[in-house]
Amino acid sequence: MELNIIHNEDCRTGLQRYPDSFFNCCVTSPPYWGLRDYGVDGQLGLEGTPEEYVAGMVGVFREVKRVLRDDGTLWVNIGDSYAHNGAAYHSEKSTLIGRKQGEEMGKAKRFVKSGTGLKPKDLVGIPWMLAFALRADGWYLRDCIIWHKPNPMPESVTDRTTKSHEYVFLFAKSGKKTIWTARDTGEWSNTPDLSQFIDTNDGERTPRWRGFHYYYNAAAIREPPAASTLQRWSQDIDKQEGSARVPGKTNGAMKAVGGPRKDKQRGHSRRHAGFNERWDLMTTAEQQAYGANKRSVWTISTKPFHEAHFATFPEELPRICILAGCPEGGAVLDPFMGAGTTGMVARKLQRSYVGFELNPEYVAIAERRLRKNLGMFL
Template sequence: MKIEINKIYNENSKKGLKKLPSNSIDCCVTSPPYWGLRDYGVDDQIGLENTPDEFVKNIVEVFNEVYRVLKEDGTLWLIIGDSYAGSGKGAVTHPDTNNKWKQGTNIGISHSSGKKKLIHHFNSNCYKPKDLIGIPWMVAFALRNSGWYLRQDIIWSKPNPMPESVKDRCTKSHEYIFLLSKSQKYYYDNDSIKTPIKDATVRRVIQDIENQKGSTRVPGKINGNMKAVFPKRKPRPSDNKKGNQGTGGIPIGLNGSSFKNHNNFLNENGELIHGSKANKKSVWEITTKGYKEAHFATYPEKLIVDCIKAGCKENGIVLDPFMGAGTTALVAKKLNRNYLGFELNPEYVDISEKRLRKELGLFS
């Protein structure tokens, strides 16, 4: 079967990936099924394994194929959540599973995400009731061991998390996005995802150090207000050290360079230049937003916009081996990229295709 781009294939991701040529994909943005969260009603699905280790093993096998099909400068942006070991009391099973989940002891798992909670009994020699299992990091370390470069953990902070009735820990309101790369050097468009710097921040950091204002010290301290502290480096002969006496070096700028002559933020008249930008930070606060046609959890479009902007050139190909409701495909096309995806459940493929036609029209 010839694989075409801008198409979602109703196929097991590992089998489908084997049909792709090596070094043919620019970027992969995806979120695999979370372990034990729900039964998607199809055979060969990932997420119903009896142990976390089995789940991680299956995930690694899929992403070994993703590694192969990525170009040498390709990246993987992996969204994945965690789960807790519970007592298993009152556990439920999907009516189509024939109790195949009830194979273990009284240990179960529970999640705070998703519309339908499914508690999975599993054999456990190392997880105690109420333990946080650590699935995201288990996967991240396993992928690193298999050859991927583990470049960064990004926190998806959710202002509107699912409510929890727990009384002995905080309500969980974040998930992880792991940035992994195939090579030590890879495509990453840093400028495309920079964020505006507030004018107040710029005004503070461009002050002369001796005149720089800061927060008031503890009562009784007599050596003035607390100054903003910057990383230091050894001054170069070309640096303008005016205003930096006593600092031991030149403050490092928000865009990674020094505030040499303050030219990064002031025009020739000494006026503040608006619109200065800084590197995007590693905590992304994005509201959850599902897709009403899908009866399962989907990540919001906004969450992966910067993943695709930074990780894939225009007209490149974004891969999603777990396409679900088609969010990756939709955002890729909106950003002038191509997509290619696999989805095991034919119902979800239909949902994705209808969504693309509705939102993109002829461009789908």
């Protein structure tokens, strides 16, 4: 199958050509319900009720699940919307004025169809409706990430706060172990030798390979330590006894985190076996680079993209998802490609991509953008 391509067609049709278990991960931002008419037939987002919209999305991601590897992940960025009075969706003069993987531009109306239970000004709750529907369809709902936007679009509202966040949901395909990582080297394998064991510092033996339900490279997206933490790690606290920082006697020796350790830690449960050995073998610089596990609130500014007349998916958002969810050399899927940000980031990270986009104008924009930013590496 051809890689590094954007198909100008409905993903529900195009994905049928791809074999089972083809992609490592899917990173996408689908059209939001009732926010914009993108000017093409067959588009999602114009359904009369939230339930109809969610049902359509479940169908899309059911096909995504088929083409995703068993150790693959799905990352979905989606925002919420409000119910309003009105009778139609409106795209104004240009099909390119709208929201696709970015901020709302211009006016849009979401009508309240009778029988939905929605009242004017109700927050619809689309993100969680979709998350729960995908979970009910067999996906494993693993994480809810808040995308905090420090530069949100202003809103002319006086009876609520200005929206400055969207959601990123992480889903897994499998509920059983599909991939393993070596405790001593960190390498990943789908077919490890499970008969291998390694020695721990407390004299025990533990399996070398640790199994996971899906590929998730936490080390690739760790948050770097704060400057104060780096300074603290570099200090020899033993020499500070009697100083302003350590004014009195201490109960035993105090060592800097980054300094040498005389004794091994004892009493760890078996699930921690192997970690302390790797930590002790690291240099101080490596320990400092280890950082903290990625938090669930990501502060990322939106980025304007003048050619498409709408703000695009900021590169940092798919970058984090791809680093965590797709190994180098793997393939990333985006069934709602828009301006091509997911594909561009994938190539920059030495991954391949496949995208689908209904609007031919968006496809042309995305391809020009990819050529401009990637050149011969496209």
